[in-house]
Amino acid sequence: GNSVTQMEGPVTLSEEAFLTINCTYTATGYPSLFWYVQYPGEGLQLLLKATKADDKGSNKGFEATYRKETTSFHLEKGSVQVSDSAVYFCALSVATSYGKLTFGQGTILTVHP
Amino acid sequence: SQTIHQWPATLVQPVGSPLSLECTVEGTSNPNLYWYRQAAGRGLQLLFYSVGIGQISSEVPQNLSASRPQDRQFILSSKKLLLSDSGFYLCAWSPRREGADTQYFGPGTRLTVL
Numbered sequence: 001g002n003s004v005t006q007m008e009g010p011v012t013l014s015e016e017a018f019l020t021i022n023c024t025y026t027a028t029g030y031p032s033l034f035w036y037v038q039y040p041g042e043g044l045q046l047l048l049k050a051t052k053a054d055d056k057g058s059n060k061g062f063e064a065t066y067r068k069e070t071t072s073f074h075l076e077k078g079s080v081q082v083s084d085s086a087v088y089f090c091a092l093s094v095a096t097s098y099g100k101l102t103f104g105q106g107t108i109l110t111v112h113p
Numbered sequence: 114s115q116t117i118h119q120w121p122a123t124l125v126q127p128v129g130s131p132l133s134l135e136c137t138v139e140g141t142s143n144p145n146l147y148w149y150r151q152a153a154g155r156g157l158q159l160l161f162y163s164v165g166i167g168q169i170s171s172e173v174p175q176n177l178s179a180s181r182p183q184d185r186q187f188i189l190s191s192k193k194l195l196l197s198d199s200g201f202y203l204c205a206w207s208p209r210r211e212g213a214d215t216q217y218f219g220p221g222t223r224l225t226v227l
Contacts (some may be wrong), residue, residue, distance in 0.1 A: 032214045042220040043119075043203055044157075051214070091154065093214045098164055099145050099207040100172075101216055105156035 002027045002097075006090050006104035010034070013080055014113050021075040021107045023064075023090035030093040033057075033066055033073040034101070038087040047075075080111045115140035119204050119219040126226055132177075132191040134222050136204030144206040146187040147216065148179055151201040162185060164209065199226045203217065 004032045007022040025031065032051045036044040048057030053068035073090060092106040116139045126132060138144055148160045149162045159172045161179035169179050176195050187204055201223050205216040 034215070036218075043221045044205075045218070046215055049215060093216075095214070098162060098170075099156075099216060100147070100159055100162055100213055101205075102159075103157040 002102040004090050004104035006107050010108035015113050016079045019077040019080045023073045025071050025092050029094040031094050034091040035075050036089045082111045085111045117219040119222050123223045129193050134189040136187040145207045147205040147208050148189050149203040150191045153220050194226045196226050
């Protein structure tokens with residue numbers, strides 16, 4: 001079956017620090033990979049995605065590279081802001097699965113001024 | 114542009130009472146629709162998905178059911194709520210076309226069962 005494993009949280013950083021949130025996956029087939037973000041009290045928003053090996057998704061200063069050899073899709077940002085405080089979810093979708101997403105457990109990020 | 118609505122935004126219900134949560138999508142046709150639950154401190158669990166009117170697939174056995182009476186309407190129901198049904202319920206849609214894989218989420222309904 002399909003599964004996604006994210007690094008344990010919560011993660012607490014100071015503003016302008018470097019962020020890495022690890023994500024690894026197992027999948028039957030060739031998945032698309034996603035990072036979604038959930039701000040307090042809200043639904044999920046797509047942050048970035050990658051659909052094939054070595055693709056790099058990027059948005060709002062965040063980046064993640066689809067690494068097929070290590071089955072990973074780690075999220076990075078060079079300089080976090082207080083406004084980046086949220087829960088981050090790694091997810092995958094396999095083409096034959098009617099678009100169903102398999103999510104990791106989520107990582108809570110808190111950024112202090 | 115497409116928008117997705119959920120209501121109510123919050124709900125407090127006693128154990129044993131019925132439940133009906135509604136989700137509607139605007140600005141698209143024939144979407145795939147999904148219901149997820151997010152329990153406190155945990156990730157998202159897919160509950161149901163639908164690829165067309167009247168077509169519902171259940172991902173996990175549970176106390177809930179789903180229906181899709183219209184193309185862009187998705188309803189989550191229960192006849193008798195349990196304490197374990199508390200959580201944050203999210204509806205999502207995705208385009209029904211080959212290669213489409215991104216889901217778009219609604220604002221969610223926070224359900225507390227007492």
